[in-house]
Amino acid sequence: MIVTPLILVRLALIVLAAVLLQVGFFSQVPLLGSVANLLPVVVVALGLLGGAVSGAVAGFATGLLVDAMIGGTPGVASLALMAAGYLAGRWREGYDIVSSLVPPLLTGALTALAALIYAALSLTLGIEAPVSVLALREVVVQGLLGVLLAIPVFPLVRRIVRPALVDDPGHSRAGAGAGDRAPGRGTFGMMRGQGSH
Amino acid sequence: MYRKQVRRRRAILVVLVVACLMLISISISEADDGPLHSIQRGVSSVLSPVGEGASRALKPARDLIDWFDETWEARGENGELRGQVAELRTELLAAETAAERAGYADELGELIDASGLGGYEPVDATVIGRSFSVWYESVRIDAGGSDGIDRNDSVITEDGLIGRVSQVTGGTSEVTLITDSSSAVTARVAGGGPEGLVSGVVGDPGRLDLSLIQGAKEVKDGDRLVTAGFTTEGGLSSRFPGDIPIGEVVETIPAEQEQREQVNVEPFADLADLTTVTVLTGGDDG
Numbered sequence: 415m416i417v418t419p420l421i422l423v424r425l426a427l428i429v430l431a432a433v434l435l436q437v438g439f440f441s442q443v444p445l446l447g448s449v450a451n452l453l454p455v456v457v458v459a460l461g462l463l464g465g466a467v468s469g470a471v472a473g474f475a476t477g478l479l480v481d482a483m484i485g486g487t488p489g490v491a492s493l494a495l496m497a498a499g500y501l502a503g504r505w506r507e508g509y510d511i512v513s514s515l516v517p518p519l520l521t522g523a524l525t526a527l528a529a530l531i532y533a534a535l536s537l538t539l540g541i542e543a544p545v546s547v548l549a550l551r552e553v554v555v556q557g558l559l560g561v562l563l564a565i566p567v568f569p570l571v572r573r574i575v576r577p578a579l580v581d582d583p584g585h586s587r588a589g590a591g592a593g594d595r596a597p598g599r600g601t602f603g604m605m606r607g608q609g610s611h
Numbered sequence: 612m613y614r615k616q617v618r619r620r621r622a623i624l625v626v627l628v629v630a631c632l633m634l635i636s637i638s639i640s641e642a643d644d645g646p647l648h649s650i651q652r653g654v655s656s657v658l659s660p661v662g663e664g665a666s667r668a669l670k671p672a673r674d675l676i677d678w679f680d681e682t683w684e685a686r687g688e689n690g691e692l693r694g695q696v697a698e699l700r701t702e703l704l705a706a707e708t709a710a711e712r713a714g715y716a717d718e719l720g721e722l723i724d725a726s727g728l729g730g731y732e733p734v735d736a737t738v739i740g741r742s743f744s745v746w747y748e749s750v751r752i753d754a755g756g757s758d759g760i761d762r763n764d765s766v767i768t769e770d771g772l773i774g775r776v777s778q779v780t781g782g783t784s785e786v787t788l789i790t791d792s793s794s795a796v797t798a799r800v801a802g803g804g805p806e807g808l809v810s811g812v813v814g815d816p817g818r819l820d821l822s823l824i825q826g827a828k829e830v831k832d833g834d835r836l837v838t839a840g841f842t843t844e845g846g847l848s849s850r851f852p853g854d855i856p857i858g859e860v861v862e863t864i865p866a867e868q869e870q871r872e873q874v875n876v877e878p879f880a881d882l883a884d885l886t887t888v889t890v891l892t893g894g895d896d897g
Contacts, residue, residue: 434665436743437662437666438666441741441742442740443676443677453743467623477631479658481651483662484740484747485651487639488635489631489632490631492627492630492631493635496624529744536747541792541813542810543820548815549745549813550814
């Protein structure tokens with residue numbers, strides 16, 4: 415991904431829109447005893463499209479923003495989302511996306527991981543109230559809903575950041591494949607773009 | 612070149628992780644009026660109008676999903692509720708007769724006056740945001756300092772207590788729910804029963820836990836809990852006014868190997884689906 419000022423604005427708007435949607439909509443719609451979490455889904459999409467650094471920075475910024483909006487302990491959500499974004503980017507830098515099922519499944523797994531890290535950090539920081547085993551339900555439910563959310567969100571995010579992608583299939587299908595593993599440059603580095611998806 | 616990329620990537624990651632850990636550390640160690648919390652409130656105050664606008668724009672979508680959800684639930688609950696209504700009507704008639712006989716009806720008005728809620732100014736507000744995790748249960752409402760709301764004001768719905776104001780900006784407030792892991796409400800069983808501390812249960816937002824402070828009296832299923840609203844001789848007082856309904860005891864598990872009896876409470880208010888709330892402002896709860 416080549417990050418120009420215009421792309422940076424787009425990325426910031428994606429993050430802001432995701433946080434507003436999460437706080438104003440998804441968090442207020444209970445599903446299966448939990449709520450859907452759009453934030454890791456968007457962060458993972460940015461990691462998959464932009465690489466590990468983009469994913470980590472997006473996770474950090476998204477976490478700070480959501481903590482400011484709803485008042486959590488600053489840094490906790492950032493760490494959890496950063497892990498998801500970074501690992502998504504590392505996956506993209508190491509493997510090709512050979513199937514359209516890969517982004518949703520990977521998103522589901524990393525969303526569950528982010529929920530698990532958030533839970534572990536919360537426990538580490540000290541919880542005085544009793545903890546029910548049902549707390550694990552959040553990890554499973556958010557992971558499953560993450561799979562479903564990724565189906566529309568990943569293509570949407572890719573469409574928005576398409577001008578920044580080095581090897582976007584919409585521009586050059588021939589560019590997808592082994593050639594896009596080259597390390598990059600740019601503000602955050604020219605990372606591997608979206609491959610054969 | 613590639614190694615340089617890897618080094619830079621790792622450096623950025625380390626910087627971000629260290630920044631997160633520093634934020635967590637500062638946030639936990641500093642007071643509520645510390646610089647980090649002030650910055651957080653400042654950012655929140657700047658973003659609140661955007662959040663409020665987004666929440667209003669998304670309301671039709673939320674209402675649509677609620678409608679589907681309620682219709683689905685209503686189909687199943689219809690028969691059950693009809694039975695309950697008939698049962699409650701019978702109970703109500705019996706209770707009214709008993710109350711009239713004992714002169715209870717007159718005492719009820721005095722009891723409401725004595726609860727002290729008459730001294731509070733209710734401020735209605737709409738929920739415009741909610742946290743995304745069971746580990747942190749809070750909502751943001753569209754009323755703040757400019758509406759007379761202060762920190763620690765109690766927040767209720769028509770069903771009962773839902774939480775207290777934990778952060779205030781000019782036009783919005785953050786409400787920490789009674790199901791949050793940091794919440795603790797002094798409560799007593801209505802009708803002169805034992806007192807205890809009601810706290811949330813992480814992972815189960817439909818349940819509260821009662822820890823008995825005075826264990827001499829027995830708590831049984833069906834007991835209704837209200838806020839204790841105590842004031843000590845030394846001037847220490849509860850953050851919540853007295854006699855606000857909290858919930859009903861649904862299960863008591865006797866202490867065998869446990870250190871204390873476990874009392875499960877179901878909150879009266881539907882904390883999973885909050886749209887409009889009322890803040891009790893102006894009390895002596897600062």
